[in-house]
Amino acid sequence: MAAEDSFRDYVAARLVSLSRAAYLLTGDRHLAEDLVQQALIQVASRWERISAGGDPDPYVRRVLYHQHVSWWRRRRLVDRPHADLPEKAVADRAADKDVEITVRQALRRLTPKQRAVLVLRYFEDLTEVQTAEVLGCSVGTVKSNTRDALARLRSTAPELADLREAR
Amino acid sequence: MKELKELADEMTPARLPDDLWGAGRRLRRRRRVGYALAAVLVLVLAVTLPEWAAHRRAAIVPADRPGAVPSRVETPHLWQAKVGQWPAGPGGPASLVFFTGQTRYLEGTGVVVGTNGSYRLIYQKVGEGDGMLTPDGRHYVGPGLRLLDLTTGDERQLSGEPIWGEPLAFSPDGTELLIGVNNDDGVITYGDDTVPDNDPEKPDDLVAVDLRTGERRFVAVGRMNSYTTAAWSPDGTRIAVEGPVGRADVGRRLSVMDARTGAPLWTVDNFAPDRRLAGRAAWTPDGGLLAVLGFEGCVNACDQAGESARRWRLDLVDAGTGNVVAQPVPIEGLPGEVVGWRDGRDAVLTYTPVRAEPDHRTLVALRPSGEVDTLVDTPPGVYNLEVPDDLLRSGSFGGTPPTPSPWAAPAWAYLLVASPFLLVLWIFRRRRQRRV
Incomplete structure (x- = not known):
């Protein structure tokens, strides 16, 4: 439970900053919410390892940005991009x-x-x-x-x- | 860049699901299952690919590659691939083939053991007779002269109409196969014992077929109700043949004839019912003597106990006259057929060591003293086996017993094993797609 608590503390502290970065990346509030959620689920799945390394920020940031690029690649197959x-x-x-x-x-x-x-x-x-x-x-x-x-x-x-x- | 910061300020904190932590845990479980499946797949491929490669290599091994007959064989796996069945491949030239009912077909099935140790099945229809291996072990000659190439898995009909009859013996140079052609046209004639016999009005023919061209040559037309055993002399000039004659197969005839013209050199018309030509290799290697199997015991209308109680022996008779010329060699078990000779002296024959267990056929060398050396042992349920003539002549016995590979399986077996994993993968993928 300690891991879960520390994860919740981290999310509470960093949610605003992450949400803003996601908004700039996606340009859409709903997509930004989805992106933050997906990235945090990824982070939660590896939280013990991430938190053991000290500062989780670099890893969380990496997950957020890679998730964004990979989303874009995946959506490109179904949603044609608009120039x-x-x-x-x-x-x-x-x-x-x-x-x-x-x-x-x-x-x-x-x-x-x-x-x-x-x-x-x-x-x-x-x-x-x-x-x-x-x-x-x-x-x-x-x-x-x-x-x-x-x-x-x-x-x-x-x-x-x-x-x-x-x- | 203040414009970016001002733009970002528009964003309110993202709403998060209550079970964010739980979703992360579930993702972790799925990932672990995925890793486990991937590890299994890698393991399967790591074990399978070298096996496949070996089988592919075996397919192009020349037929004259020296090999050894294994000292023991095992019952194949239920899922063992047939010759040429994908993805296992053909298996290569045979070191022997044995016949057993202990396969997934629950009927008589040929099992080819390759010189590389591979095991492959040959499906036999219900009631289909056993075929023979060509002397080089490369082909299996099935009923009707269907040639199965064991190095490629291709099966073809030798040119012309199928010949229905008993394949009897290969010529010493391996080019011609003697076949007793069945001319009875399905007519059943009953003798005095109500057992179906050959119709004496329609005697069979002895035909030599060239396996390279499919050309057929009549060696003997008629003469016997059927040809049960034939043996080619080592120099290829003479053929010894035995078969029933007269109504109800009451008489037996042993004849030695010219291999080219079929002209009889000598004939014994009242060949005793308790004797028979020993097999396809009845001629001794020097061509001077013929091996004949004889027994003491019940001759007519015998039950199984009576047949099991027979005391067998091997006689050697003068190939020029048919007279017994040597001391009989006693045989402890039940002899099948003499298929070759070891060191020019010991008869090599198929053999049932325990009289009460007819479905345990081995290959042994019979010494003049009556002792037997087991050359090939088989598991219970094997009722016949064949070794290519070239390996018999070279005396290459005592090879390492090969174990049937569980990976030499047909595609459906792999699919069967993989289906639960594929199903789990499909479910995961579908759930993931839904979430995205």
């Missing part, structure tokens, strides 16, 4: 926040990995090395994904021109 998503879905929810709409639309035009890199670097404030560890790729891949993501953001949302490649 240009309908704007109506977001327009009525944040009509008064032009920048946020722009960011959301711009994010949706990124690949899952590009979006993950962006969220890890600029929302979670991880370094390139930490980002590479979470995504299980090389630092070079992180760099190129970041560069491509920022380039695409700038082209689709010039308002974000103040973004910098390197931190």
Whole structure:
């Protein structure tokens, strides 16, 4: 029961942060909820091992991001991806926040990995090395994904021109 | 990047199910079961694949590869594959074939033991006679001259119409097979003892069939009601034949004839009913003598006890005259047929060591003193066995007893074993898909 309690404590402490990251990754509240749930179920299934290693955050983050990429791959088989998503879905929810709409639309035009890199670097404030560890790729891949993501953001949302490649 | 943070602030904490922890535990259990199944699968493949590879290699082993006849064989598994049955493969050239009812068919079945130790079944229809192995052990010659290639599993009809009759003996060079062709056309004639006999009005023919071409050559037309035993002389020039003659098969005839023309060299028309030509290898290796099996005891209308009580012996008669020329060799058990010779002196014969157990047939070498050396032992229930002539001539006996591989099974057996695992996997997958 100690393991279950510590898991519940951890979830209570980190739920807000995880939910926000999931929202940025998916761009949808319901999908973000599903993503957090699935990731936490995965984490619960291995909690003893994860918690024994000290800080569970790196592992939990890795599960969340990999789950997101793997979701996207699996859904791609049944739901064809949209290069240009309908704007109506977001327009009525944040009509008064032009920048946020722009960011959301711009994010949706990124690949899952590009979006993950962006969220890890600029929302979670991880370094390139930490980002590479979470995504299980090389630092070079992180760099190129970041560069491509920022380039695409700038082209689709010039308002974000103040973004910098390197931190 | 403040825009990202502001966007993220829109998100309220995700609602979580009450049993999040329980869902994680269930996932852990499913994962463990999956690992266990994967481990079993890997184990099965690890054991099976080398076996398959060995069988594939055996399929291309040349027929003249030297081998040894195993000293003992075992009853095959109930799920043992037939010759050529996928995925086990054919099994390769035979070191012997034995016939038993102890298989899944619950009827007489041929069991081929390959020179590589493989076990494969040959299905026999109800009442079907036992076939013979070609001298090189590569083919099984079934009824009607159907040739089963033991190295590929292919079965084909030797060219022309099927020949229905008794396969008797191969020529010394292994090219021709002597067959007593049944000419009775299904007519049953009853003798004085109400036992169905051959119709003397329709005597059988002796035919030599070339197994390479399917060409048939009549060696003797008529002459006997049927041909029960034939033996080719070692030099291939003469054939000794024995069979019943006269109404109700009352008489027996032993004849030695020219192998090419069929011209009789000598004939004994009143061959005693308590004697018979010893078998397909009745000629001694030097071609000078013929082996004849004789007995003392009940001759006519004998019950099983009377037959079991017979005292058997092996006589050697002059191949030129038919006169007994050597001391008889006493035989303790029940002799079957002389199929070869060891060291030019000891007759090699199929043999039932215990008179009361007719379904225990072995292969033994009979010394002139009457002692027997068991060359091949078999499990109970084996009523006949065959060893290829080439191995008999080379005297390659005493091979390591092979054990039938449980993996040499037909695809349905694998499916049967795998079905519970597949069902569990399917259920897991379906549940997972539903959840997603």
